[in-house]
Amino acid sequence: MGLTSEGALARRIVAELRAAGFTAWLVGGCVRDELLGNEPKDYDVATSARPEQILALYPRAEQVGAHFGVVLVRDQAAQVEVAAFRSDYDYADGRHPGRVSFETDPRQDALRRDFTINALFLDPVSGEVLDFVGGRDDLRAGIVRAIGAPEARFAEDRLRMLRAVRFAARFRFAIEPRTLAAMRDLSAGIHQVSAERIRDELIRILTEGQARRGMELMDEAGLLQQLLPAVKAFQGVEQPPQFHPEGDVWIHVMRMLETMGRATPSLALGVLFHDVGKPPTFRIAERIRFDGHVEVGERMARGILGHFRCPGTLIEQVAELVAHHMRFKDVPRMKQSTLKRFLRMPNFEEHLELHRLDCLSSHGHLDNYDLAKKLHQEMPPEVLRPARLATGADLISMGLQPGPSFGRILAALEDAQLEGRVRSREEALALAAALHHEGL
Numbered sequence: 001m002g003l004t005s006e007g008a009l010a011r012r013i014v015a016e017l018r019a020a021g022f023t024a025w026l027v028g029g030c031v032r033d034e035l036l037g038n039e040p041k042d043y044d045v046a047t048s049a050r051p052e053q054i055l056a057l058y059p060r061a062e063q064v065g066a067h068f069g070v071v072l073v074r075d076q077a078a079q080v081e082v083a084a085f086r087s088d089y090d091y092a093d094g095r096h097p098g099r100v101s102f103e104t105d106p107r108q109d110a111l112r113r114d115f116t117i118n119a120l121f122l123d124p125v126s127g128e129v130l131d132f133v134g135g136r137d138d139l140r141a142g143i144v145r146a147i148g149a150p151e152a153r154f155a156e157d158r159l160r161m162l163r164a165v166r167f168a169a170r171f172r173f174a175i176e177p178r179t180l181a182a183m184r185d186l187s188a189g190i191h192q193v194s195a196e197r198i199r200d201e202l203i204r205i206l207t208e209g210q211a212r213r214g215m216e217l218m219d220e221a222g223l224l225q226q227l228l229p230a231v232k233a234f235q236g237v238e239q240p241p242q243f244h245p246e247g248d249v250w251i252h253v254m255r256m257l258e259t260m261g262r263a264t265p266s267l268a269l270g271v272l273f274h275d276v277g278k279p280p281t282f283r284i285a286e287r288i289r290f291d292g293h294v295e296v297g298e299r300m301a302r303g304i305l306g307h308f309r310c311p312g313t314l315i316e317q318v319a320e321l322v323a324h325h326m327r328f329k330d331v332p333r334m335k336q337s338t339l340k341r342f343l344r345m346p347n348f349e350e351h352l353e354l355h356r357l358d359c360l361s362s363h364g365h366l367d368n369y370d371l372a373k374k375l376h377q378e379m380p381p382e383v384l385r386p387a388r389l390a391t392g393a394d395l396i397s398m399g400l401q402p403g404p405s406f407g408r409i410l411a412a413l414e415d416a417q418l419e420g421r422v423r424s425r426e427e428a429l430a431l432a433a434a435l436h437h438e439g440l
Contacts, residue, residue, distance in 0.1 A: 005078035010043035011124045013073055013080055020057055023048040025106060025121035025130065027083075032117050035129070035139055036171070045082045046121065048104045054082050068100055085109040088156070107132045114153055114160045115167065116145045142173040150182035158189045161223060162201040169205060169214035180221060187222035198227060199308040206268035211257035215272075230300055231272065233279040240288045244362045249278050255361035266314055267350045270321030271357060273301040277322075298323045317347055321354055328355045328368040331375070337418035343376045344384040352376070389417050390428035398429065400436055409435050 003011075010026055017024035024047040030040035047054065051069040055061060061082070062072045069084035085103040103109060106121050110132040113119040117138050121130035129136065133147050144167050146153040146160075154160050161183045168175050175183070190198070205214035215231070218224040225232045234250035246252055256271045263271070277297025281290045301322045305315045327342060334342065345351060356369050390413050392406065400406060409432055416422045422431055 004039070005076070006043045006080060007040065009073070009075050009078040010045055010080045012075075013045050013082060014124055016057060017045070017047050017049055017054075017082075020049070020053075022053070023085075023104070023106070026124055027106075027109075027121050028113070028118050031120040031122040031129070032135075032139065034122065035120070035136070043080050045080060046085055046106065046109055047082060048085055048106075050084055050102055054084070058082075069102055086112065088112045106130055111147060113147055114157070114163060116147055117143075117167070119147060138176075142171065143176050144168045144171075144173050144179065145176035146179045146182070150179045151186065154182055154186050154189070158186070159193045159197050159201060161186065161190060161221065162193075162198065162205070162218075165214055165217045165221060165223065166201060166205050166208070168217055169210040170208050172210065172213065175217065175221070183221040183223070187226050190223060190226050195307060195309045199310060202227070202308070203265045203268070206257075206272065207263050207265055209262040211260060211263075211268060211272075212254045215254065215257060228304070230276050230279070230304060234275070237279050237282055238288055239278075242363075246362055249275050252361055256357045259357050259360055264350070266317040266321065266347070267353060269301075269305065269314070269318045270325075270350065270354050273297065273304065273318060274322050274325045274354060274358065276300045276304075294323060294326050317350070320345065320347075321351060324351055325354055325358065328372055331368050331372045335415075335419060337415040339375070340379070340384050340418045343372070343379060344381075348376060386417060388414065389422060389425050390432055394425075394429060395432060398433065398436075400432075405436070405439075 007030075010030070014024045014026065024045055026034075026043060027046040028044045030043045033040040049057075051063065051071060054069075054071045055063070058071065058073045061074070064070050064072045064081070069086055071082045073080050073082055085106055085108060087101045087103055087108045110119040110121070110130075115138075116133045116135035118135070119131075119133050120135045122128070134145075138145050144164050146164070164175055164179060164183065167173065205211065205218070208214075215224065218227070219232065231253075234253055235248065237249040239247070239249060239252065244252055246255060253272065253275060257268075260268065260271055275293065275297065277293035277295070277300055278290045280300075281293040281296055283289050283291070298319050302315055302319050305318060310318075324342070324345065331339065331342070352369065352373055355372070356366065359366050359369055388410075390410075392402070392410060395406060395409060396402070400409070412435055413422070413428050413432060416431055417428065422428045
C-alpha cells in the first residue's frame with residue numbers, strides 16, 4: 001500500500017513533535033484502517049504538546065477547535081489534524097464538552113473517544129500500537145463497542161449511535177450487545193442532533209457499499225423509526241406477486257440496496273425512496289394497487305430530503321429519479337418526441353441504473369433496460385437535443401404575442417422536429433402558422 005501525501009505529512013509531524021520533546025502518535029480512524037489493511041482516508045495525530053506549543057512549531061497552522069486543542073496543519077494539498085491529549089467533561093448540548101482538560105497521558109485521551117476500534121495509537125516508525133480499551137481484540141472479532149458505559153458515550157454525542165451503524169455496516173462488524181441495547185434505549189435522543197449532521201451520516205451509510213446492512217442495523221437499533229418512518233413503513237406492505245415475487249416493499253428495497261454497492265448520494269437516495277409512495281397508496285381492488293404512488297412518492301421524497309436540509313440539486317435529482325422510475329415500461333411504445341425527451345434527462349445514467357436494480361430485485365426482466373440503454377448510447381446529443389428550427393423570436397416576427405398559446409406552439413414545433421415531421425426552418429414556420437390559425 002503506497003503512502004499518501006496525508007500519510008507522509010502525518011508521519012513527518014509525529015517525527016517533528018517527538019524531536020521537539022513531545023509524545024506523538026497516529027490515532028483514531030487511520031490506525032483502525034491501517035490495522036485492517038485499508039488505505040486511510042485521512043490522518044490524525046495526538047500529542048502531549050499543548051495547542052500553543054503545536055502552533056509554535058507550525059505557525060501557519062489553523063486552529064479548528066481552539067477550545068479542544070485541535071490544530072490543522074497543511075502542506076500543499078495535504079492536511080492533518082493535530083490534537084492535544086485531553087479529557088472531556090460536562091456535555092451539556094449533546095455534542096460538545098463544556099470543559100476539557102489537557103493531558104500528557106494518551107490513556108486519558110483514549111478514554112474520551114467513542115468506540116474501542118477508534119481509540120488505538122500507532123507509532124508510524126516502530127509499528128507499536130497503544131491499546132488501552134481492547135480495540136485490537138474488537139477489530140479481530142469484528143465488533144463495534146462503545147468505550148466504557150455506552151449510555152454515557154451516546155449521551156455525550158447522540159450522533160455516535162449513527163456512527164456505530166456506519167462502522168458496523170462498512171466493516172461488516174457486529175454491534176456489541178450492550179452498545180446496541182443502549183442505542184435502542186436512547187434512539188429517540190437522535191432528534192437532538194442537527195439535521196445536517198444526521199444527513200451526512202445517512203449519506204455515508206447509504207453510499208459506502210453496505211447500504212442494506214446499514215438500514216437493517218438502523219432498524220434493529222430503533223433509529224429507522226425515529227429518522228425515516230416512511231422507510232420503516234415499507235415493512236409488511238405486500239406487492240403483486242406477479243411483478244414482485246421477492247416479497248414486500250421492504251424486502252424489495254433492501255435487495256436493491258444490497259445489489260447497488262457503492263453509489264452516488266443521488267442514486268442511493270433514489271433507490272431508498274423510489275417506492276416511498278407505496279405504503280400510503282396501498283389498496284386492494286381486483287389486485288394489490290398503488291395508484292398514484294409515483295406522484296405521492298416524489299412529494300414525500302422532496303419533503304424528507306428538505307427536512308434533512310439536502311442541497312437543492314440533490315433534492316431535484318432524487319425527485320426526478322422517483323418521478324420517472326416507472327416510465328421504462330413505456331419505452332417500446334413511446335413517440336419519438338417523448339422518447340428523446342426521456343433519454344436526454346440530466347444524469348440519465350442514474351435513471352438507467354435505478355431501473356436495472358429495480359428489475360434485478362423483482363421480476364428479473366431487463367428487456368426495457370437493455371432497449372433504453374441501447375437507444376441512449378446510439379442517439380448522439382444533437383439528435384436528442386437538436387438546435388430548434390424555429391424560436392420564440394420567429395413567432396414574434398410572425399405577429400404572435402407571448403402567452404399561453406405561445407409556449408404550446410413552441411412545444412408542438414419541438415415535438416414535430418424530434419419526430420422528423422419538420423426538417424427545415426420554413427417547414428417549422430409553416431406549421432407554426434397553421435397551429436396559430438387553429439387556435440392552439
